[in-house]
Amino acid sequence: MNDERIYELLVKQMQGGITEEESAELQSYTNARPQLKEEMESVKAAWRATESYQNNIEINVDAAWDKVRRKIHLVQQPKVVPMNRFRIWALAASLLLILGIGYVMYQMNREPKWNNVATANETKKVQLPDGSVIWLNSNSELAYKDKFGDNRDVKLTGEAFFEVAKDPEHPFTIASGGTVTQVLGTSFNVRAYTAENKVEVSVATGRVSFAEAGTEHKEILLPGDMGSYDKTTKALNKLKVDNNYLSWKTGVLVFDNTPVPLLLKDMGHYYHASFTIKDTAVASIAFTGKLDKQPLTPALDILKSSLGMRIIRDSAQSYSIYAH
Amino acid sequence: MLFENEIDFELIFRQHYKWLVSISARIISDANTAEDLVQEAFISVWEKQSELQVSGNIQAYMRAAVVNRSLNYLRGKVKFTGEEITEGHDQVQGHASDLTDSVLLFSETENKVNKVIGYLPDAPRLVFVLSRFEELSYKEIAERLDISTKTVEKHMTTALKHLRKHLPVLVLIKFLLGLW
Numbered sequence: 001m002n003d004e005r006i007y008e009l010l011v012k013q014m015q016g017g018i019t020e021e022e023s024a025e026l027q028s029y030t031n032a033r034p035q036l037k038e039e040m041e042s043v044k045a046a047w048r049a050t051e052s053y054q055n056n057i058e059i060n061v062d063a064a065w066d067k068v069r070r071k072i073h074l075v076q077q078p079k080v081v082p083m084n085r086f087r088i089w090a091l092a093a094s095l096l097l098i099l100g101i102g103y104v105m106y107q108m109n110r111e112p113k114w115n116n117v118a119t120a121n122e123t124k125k126v127q128l129p130d131g132s133v134i135w136l137n138s139n140s141e142l143a144y145k146d147k148f149g150d151n152r153d154v155k156l157t158g159e160a161f162f163e164v165a166k167d168p169e170h171p172f173t174i175a176s177g178g179t180v181t182q183v184l185g186t187s188f189n190v191r192a193y194t195a196e197n198k199v200e201v202s203v204a205t206g207r208v209s210f211a212e213a214g215t216e217h218k219e220i221l222l223p224g225d226m227g228s229y230d231k232t233t234k235a236l237n238k239l240k241v242d243n244n245y246l247s248w249k250t251g252v253l254v255f256d257n258t259p260v261p262l263l264l265k266d267m268g269h270y271y272h273a274s275f276t277i278k279d280t281a282v283a284s285i286a287f288t289g290k291l292d293k294q295p296l297t298p299a300l301d302i303l304k305s306s307l308g309m310r311i312i313r314d315s316a317q318s319y320s321i322y323a324h
Numbered sequence: 325m326l327f328e329n330e331i332d333f334e335l336i337f338r339q340h341y342k343w344l345v346s347i348s349a350r351i352i353s354d355a356n357t358a359e360d361l362v363q364e365a366f367i368s369v370w371e372k373q374s375e376l377q378v379s380g381n382i383q384a385y386m387r388a389a390v391v392n393r394s395l396n397y398l399r400g401k402v403k404f405t406g407e408e409i410t411e412g413h414d415q416v417q418g419h420a421s422d423l424t425d426s427v428l429l430f431s432e433t434e435n436k437v438n439k440v441i442g443y444l445p446d447a448p449r450l451v452f453v454l455s456r457f458e459e460l461s462y463k464e465i466a467e468r469l470d471i472s473t474k475t476v477e478k479h480m481t482t483a484l485k486h487l488r489k490h491l492p493v494l495v496l497i498k499f500l501l502g503l504w
Contacts, residue, residue, distance in 0.1 A: 017461070059342050204331060
């Protein structure tokens with residue numbers, strides 16, 4: 001017997017991969033030499049004590065993500081330059097540079113003006129001058145200044161997902177449906193359709209301040225929180241986000257033992273359809289499953305066959321739901 | 325595609341970043357470089373996501389990628405085949421006073437552990453880390469480091485003897501009694 005063999009068996013024992021034979025072998029060594037048993041126990045204690053090794057490094061995840069984000073955006077820019085045409089490209093580039101400098105100087109010396117982006121049945125991605133990215137849902141309108149000053153102010157009607165570039169010096173403010181949402185750099189969804197009685201802000205990352213316009217009335221929202229503002233009662237509440245709040249952007253609806261009325265609400269948002277529940281029994285039915293970029297008709301077929309519900313089409317985008 | 329969109333990617337990054345940095349830091353024993361390596365690993369999966377076939381979960385995939393990058397980083401920097409390490413490697417200073425220290429600072433277990441492992445020579449330290457935290461067998465460690473299993477056995481024995489010898493008595497008692 002040698003030390004190496006004993007330690008090898010001990011490691012296997014601690015890793016949990018020791019066979020019965022090996023276990024007996026280790027036992028025979030410690031039986032033969034009682035002081036070895038003591039040594040083995042303290043090696044085991046040392047093994048367990050190392051659990052925390054390098055486990056508590058101080059890490060700034062925000063800073064790290066910023067770095068990674070900047071790099072992946074850099075890479076996406078085109079960078080194809082055929083070598084044999086190098087001179088032509090160099091000439092073109094220097095011309096562009098001169099034009100670019102002129103353009104930048106012109107931009108710096110004029111007053112900002114409001115830009116409007118509107119969507120009908122499509123969704124759109126908008127890049128703002130400060131690097132923030134906004135995905136605009138259908139039937140929505142976003143207004144922003146083409147040059148941001150001290151504050152980054154935008155106006156929204158309809159729904160949009162915001163990924164706000166970090167800039168603590170210049171707060172980013174969204175005015176929508178009688179509310180003001182203010183952030184320093186984060187990502188979140190704002191739903192503020194004129195036809196709906198509620199304004200809802202759902203937070204994905206960071207910290208968001210959600211306030212009734214012109215008042216001190218506000219809630220601080222963290223990831224997983226949804227701020228909901230009732231336009232009639234002026235009530236402002238903090239709730240949990242709906243799992244499917246980004247379905248309009250991802251195309252995916254996920255349900256986990258979700259009661260049918262809630263499911264119909266999410267589907268209504270996503271498909272721009274309205275569902276009327278005709279039987280109270282429907283409320284006690286729940287659905288678990290995922291609808292991944294499904295058109296409405298197959299999605300309804302899935303519900304019909306798996307839940308045994310009856311769904312009657314009343315008009316183009318409106319349906320009646322029966323339990324049987 | 326591996327990620328639905330950039331937000332999906334960001335969420336996965338935020339969820340696993342710290343854990344992956346710990347894994348890399350244990351291997352290369354340098355937290356700053358570990359952060360760089362993990363960031364590079366994430367950038368690389370993002371760029372190659374259309375070609376990547378990830379079987380199993382992304383977490384396991386990222387772990388394997390980070391371990392590989394960390395080992396590659398050490399390649400050429402560290403000699404793993406080194407002959408037998410002189411017993412009792414004397415970089416650990418004043419461990420007699422460690423004992424009294426630990427009476428006073430019972431909560432400083434983590435610092436002590438980091439220090440004592442840090443004093444190990446590179447080869448035994450790395451063999452220990454791969455066995456303890458990546459749960460690799462001697463054979464797998466030998467393959468990864470391109471050394472013989474005999475050498476792995478030696479390094480592992482050195483590492484465990486070193487830990488037993490240098491971890492303060494009270495730290496060990498704490499773990500013997502299961503007071504963790």
